Amino acid sequence: MKAFVLRSYGPPDVLDLRDVGKPVPGDDEVLVRVRATSVQPYDWHLMRGEPYVARLMAGGPGLRRPDIRVLGADMAGQVEAVGRDVTEFSPGDEVFAMLRQGGFAEYVCVREAELAPKPGNLSFEQAAAVPLAACTALLGLRDEGRIQQGQRVLVNGASGGVGTFAVQIAKAFGAEVTGVCGPRNVDLVRSIGADEVVDYAKEDFTRKGRRYDLLLDIAGSRPVSACRRALTREGTYVVVGGPGGRWLQPVGHVFSALAVAPFVSQRIRLANVVRCKRTKPNLLTLTELIEDGKVVPVIDRCYPFEEIPAAIGYVEEGHAAGKVVIAL
Numbered sequence: 023m024k025a026f027v028l029r030s031y032g033p034p035d036v037l038d039l040r041d042v043g044k045p046v047p048g049d050d051e052v053l054v055r056v057r058a059t060s061v062q063p064y065d066w067h068l069m070r071g072e073p074y075v076a077r078l079m080a081g082g083p084g085l086r087r088p089d090i091r092v093l094g095a096d097m098a099g100q101v102e103a104v105g106r107d108v109t110e111f112s113p114g115d116e117v118f119a120m121l122r123q124g125g126f127a128e129y130v131c132v133r134e135a136e137l138a139p140k141p142g143n144l145s146f147e148q149a150a151a152v153p154l155a156a157c158t159a160l161l162g163l164r165d166e167g168r169i170q171q172g173q174r175v176l177v178n179g180a181s182g183g184v185g186t187f188a189v190q191i192a193k194a195f196g197a198e199v200t201g202v203c204g205p206r207n208v209d210l211v212r213s214i215g216a217d218e219v220v221d222y223a224k225e226d227f228t229r230k231g232r233r234y235d236l237l238l239d240i241a242g243s244r245p246v247s248a249c250r251r252a253l254t255r256e257g258t259y260v261v262v263g264g265p266g267g268r269w270l271q272p273v274g275h276v277f278s279a280l281a282v283a284p285f286v287s288q289r290i291r292l293a294n295v296v297r298c299k300r301t302k303p304n305l306l307t308l309t310e311l312i313e314d315g316k317v318v319p320v321i322d323r324c325y326p327f328e329e330i331p332a333a334i335g336y337v338e339e340g341h342a343a344g345k346v347v348i349a350l
């Protein structure tokens with residue numbers, strides 16, 4: 023089968039399209055023919071091995087060379103074969119999953135415990151947009167943020183892959199939502215349900231004098247101390263992402279948030295989807311929201327499989343409006 027193999031750390035041309043062996047499913051695994059995958063900042067962080075500080079951390083991507091050979095954290099596809107202990111899926115079933123790695127290939131093996139039926143009302147491309155980004159938004163709002171109906175919620179970075187899901191999920195939980203985005207995406211963020219949109223080129227949400235119960239910080243564009251000004255006294259700040267950087271960021275932003283947590287009245291939490299163990303139940307919850315029409319994936323661009331390096335280059339620019347997906 024064909025797969026993009028990561029040769030070394032570096033820019034998108036370190037990804038080689040090669041013939042590699044087709045994986046064989048273990049007893050509790052399902053072999054899926056990948057029909058679509060998606061690209062996110064997670065891929066280029068792993069591709070470049072940046073920030074460098076992450077290479078030194080436990081569970082990091084590898085000190086000198088990447089440990090991961092095939093990137094690609096999301097997948098939607100069709101079951102090709104199942105291991106002998108698999109009971110829930112059969113060949114031909116349409117499925118999706120958050121893989122963390124391996125999605126930039128024609129086939130992938132997924133544990134049955136991590137695979138979910140594809141939402142019936144989505145194409146493969148739309149379904150591949152969901153797993154990592156929407157699970158992050160759900161984790162940040164519901165689990166770490168403890169979102170409640172009627173709360174005032176601010177989503178900083180509302181127009182990107184995670185943000186477009188976060189705005190819709192927060193609305194589905196009955197919150198009053200403010201989205202922060204750039205000038206090109208104000209209409210987009212309003213169209214997906216935000217009650218108020220702040221254009222960061224015109225206004226600084228931390229200086230508007232409004233206070234929110236929950237701030238989901240995806241962009242990490244303002245210092246944590248400034249963000250806390252925009253929270254109620256008992257409000258919750260959930261850090262998801264931060265500014266880009268080669269050496270430290272966004273890790274520095276995350277640490278600066280967590281470092282003040284014990285000393286302030288506000289709750290400060292980190293959403294880390296890669297460490298989340300409840301991926302399958304979360305995909306099933308998202309499927310309900312999607313099939314009820316409360317959440318619709320926003321797709322900026324769809325690239326063919328051969329153009330995965332170009333798609334990663336586009337996501338690296340940092341201004342995708344929704345998700346960037348790959349069709350196989």
Ligand SMILES: NC(=O)c1ccc[n+]([C@@H]2O[C@H](COP(=O)([O-])OP(=O)(O)OC[C@H]3O[C@@H](n4cnc5c(N)ncnc54)[C@H](OP(=O)(O)O)[C@@H]3O)[C@@H](O)[C@H]2O)c1
Nearest residue numbers: 063179181182183184203204241243263264293294295341
């Ligand atoms: N913790 C986790 O588990 C987890 C999971 C997924 C992602 N992340 C992190 O979350 C971040 C975003 O991921 P993503 O997939 O949503 O990325 P994305 O699709 O590339 O979106 C990034 C968005 O950031 C917005 N943005 C840029 N500058 C901004 C500013 N000054 N103020 C507000 N928004 C700004 C852009 O909006 P405009 O184009 O409108 O400027 C763009 O839509 C990344 O740092 C990523 O690594 C963390």
